[in-house]
Amino acid sequence: MKNESYAYFPGCTQKGTATEYEMSSRTVSQALGIELVDIEDWSCCGSTPAHTVDHLLYGALAARNLALAEKLKLHTVVTPCPSCLVAFKNALALTQNDKMLKELNELIDIPFTGEIQAKSLLQIIFEEIGVDTLKEKIKKPLTGIKLAPYYGCILTRPPQRAQFDDPENPISMDRILEAIGSEVPEFPFKTECCGAAFGLPKRDLVLNLSAKIIDMAQDIGVDAIVVACPLCHQNLDLRQGQINALRGNPVELPILYFTQVIGLAIGFSPKEMGLNKHSVRVDRLLKKWEENLKE
Amino acid sequence: MENLDLSSIDKDFIEAVKNESGQDISHCYQCGNCTARCPLSFAFDIPVHKIMRLIQMGQKDTVLRSHAIWLCATCETCTTRCPCEVDVARVMDILRIMARKEDTVSEERIRRFYDAFLESVKQHGRLFEVGLLLRYNLRTGRPFADVELGPKLMGKGKLHFFPRNIEGVDAVKEIFKRFAKKRGS
Numbered sequence: 432m433k434n435e436s437y438a439y440f441p442g443c444t445q446k447g448t449a450t451e452y453e454m455s456s457r458t459v460s461q462a463l464g465i466e467l468v469d470i471e472d473w474s475c476c477g478s479t480p481a482h483t484v485d486h487l488l489y490g491a492l493a494a495r496n497l498a499l500a501e502k503l504k505l506h507t508v509v510t511p512c513p514s515c516l517v518a519f520k521n522a523l524a525l526t527q528n529d530k531m532l533k534e535l536n537e538l539i540d541i542p543f544t545g546e547i548q549a550k551s552l553l554q555i556i557f558e559e560i561g562v563d564t565l566k567e568k569i570k571k572p573l574t575g576i577k578l579a580p581y582y583g584c585i586l587t588r589p590p591q592r593a594q595f596d597d598p599e600n601p602i603s604m605d606r607i608l609e610a611i612g613s614e615v616p617e618f619p620f621k622t623e624c625c626g627a628a629f630g631l632p633k634r635d636l637v638l639n640l641s642a643k644i645i646d647m648a649q650d651i652g653v654d655a656i657v658v659a660c661p662l663c664h665q666n667l668d669l670r671q672g673q674i675n676a677l678r679g680n681p682v683e684l685p686i687l688y689f690t691q692v693i694g695l696a697i698g699f700s701p702k703e704m705g706l707n708k709h710s711v712r713v714d715r716l717l718k719k720w721e722e723n724l725k726e
Numbered sequence: 727m728e729n730l731d732l733s734s735i736d737k738d739f740i741e742a743v744k745n746e747s748g749q750d751i752s753h754c755y756q757c758g759n760c761t762a763r764c765p766l767s768f769a770f771d772i773p774v775h776k777i778m779r780l781i782q783m784g785q786k787d788t789v790l791r792s793h794a795i796w797l798c799a800t801c802e803t804c805t806t807r808c809p810c811e812v813d814v815a816r817v818m819d820i821l822r823i824m825a826r827k828e829d830t831v832s833e834e835r836i837r838r839f840y841d842a843f844l845e846s847v848k849q850h851g852r853l854f855e856v857g858l859l860l861r862y863n864l865r866t867g868r869p870f871a872d873v874e875l876g877p878k879l880m881g882k883g884k885l886h887f888f889p890r891n892i893e894g895v896d897a898v899k900e901i902f903k904r905f906a907k908k909r910g911s
Contacts, residue, residue, distance in 0.1 A: 443853035480840035584801035632835040
């Protein structure tokens, strides 16, 4: 099968706190035949802060990147980050209005047509690669490992914008996790909100909301929560010490990116998947997995 | 039940929200679906369905001074669940933009966080995470907030103490400049 090429937009956190998402996204994409072509000199998409200021500014910050991606003559820009994805989808929606398209072009220096489309890496893996092809690549299935698929807010909501999966009960990640051999229970909080960008200005809200998600996951007895968003990871993993101090529960729960677990199942090492970069240690999960593989 | 002084109905505000958001809020019949599933409702001073009602009643000041509009995390649950197809999350976003313009922002820390984020982007072309944390903490007078997270990130290639500007940083600065000029500020 010929590799399909996509314009790749990692997003700012991928170069910092979500470096393991970046590593695993690139490695797994390559292994699955997804060719990621870097958008040269990309800039911040604008994210949540920009859309509280003005939708033209928000659109323009995203549009600069989409315009750079259009220069690559590829049909789709792919990003692992849901917040970047939303920024792109919003900017593309603005281009339906000729006046807005003109205004966006007045703010950026690169011609922007809005003819490219934007998708998440999760969508590409689920729809373009598919679980059957994924299954063929599995060398070390995650047999006996119970994983809670956590989608967060904006990957599938609102449905008119997302155009992917189901807004109330998404199943794409469930199917991927099943395909790599893990056990996937019904996770009732799969689309709850982790508190999003309020970690710095309203930490208590984040700890409160994220604690509920971790509590539910522990109640149904999973070995880890699997996420597709760097901000969800930050709130659930990096802040888990703060969450546990607040709720008085010392039992830690690993938080993994979906790309990391795919990578493990394909045969990459935990180190190659950046599993040593989390705040919550994953040793126990890895030991259980290795023992299961021996059986 | 509160009484409403009819003279307090600001019709321009009703019209402005409609125009800016592209949403016809008169469609809202107060079913409460949005509030029922809003994950942040427990922290709101005014529940989101009531915000919609207050817009219908032209209560500009109450709406634009509310904490709720800033505590909304744009999770899009309300928009997804609204039976009248009102994009509630978009309306909340428009209200934040209006509150900024009217200088009636009730959640100073959230506004400062967003502003510090955008300043970082303007300065470097991308978000410089450590810089954002320091800038935000200093401006809000809490220099050591979240300092305990530092060791969890150390030695993992996650923390960069010096910003690296993108090559096109001037193009990004130019976007902010042209935007400010266009808006006349």
